[in-house]
Amino acid sequence: MREALQPYLGQRIRVTAPVQRLGTRIGWTGVKLPTLLVGPVLDADGATLADHLWLHVGRRIAAVAPQPGDMLTLTGRVKPYTRRRRQYHGTTLSYESDLGLAYPARCAVVARAPEVVPTAPITGEYAAPNTPTPTTP
Numbered sequence: 627m628r629e630a631l632q633p634y635l636g637q638r639i640r641v642t643a644p645v646q647r648l649g650t651r652i653g654w655t656g657v658k659l660p661t662l663l664v665g666p667v668l669d670a671d672g673a674t675l676a677d678h679l680w681l682h683v684g685r686r687i688a689a690v691a692p693q694p695g696d697m698l699t700l701t702g703r704v705k706p707y708t709r710r711r712r713q714y715h716g717t718t719l720s721y722e723s724d725l726g727l728a729y730p731a732r733c734a735v736v737a738r739a740p741e742v743v744p745t746a747p748i749t750g751e752y753a754a755p756n757t758p759t760p761t762t763p
Contacts (some may be wrong), residue, residue, distance in 0.1 A: 634675075
């Protein structure tokens with residue numbers, strides 16, 4: 627359990643965290659729904675609250691279009707949830723209680739990730755198949 631979130635149980639708190647990656651989860655009807663992995667999660671004073679959190683991407687988070695490497699800040703309610711872990715080679719399921727952030731609001735990207743500078747194409751024997759090699763006039 628995330629003990630650093632325990633004192634804030636039921637309260638709305640403002641957190642800042644870098645976006646690590648985007649993901650998906652399977653929804654109730656079998657539809658893939660977008661998720662967001664952020665971490666480490668810091669409070670307003672800079673103290674670490676959690677090493678990572680998975681967030682559901684709703685309208686408010688999607689409106690700021692976070693990308694991996696962006697610094698995201700948002701307000702959310704600390705709420706317990708039940709985490710289900712599957713065993714792939716058995717029939718037993720395990721359930722754990724943990725704390726997370728629900729109902730995100732006031733989402734903003736504080737700093738965008740630096741743009742990746744495209745490099746020159748690889749030519750010669752290391753080029754991908756069916757890639758035209760540039761010719762010099």
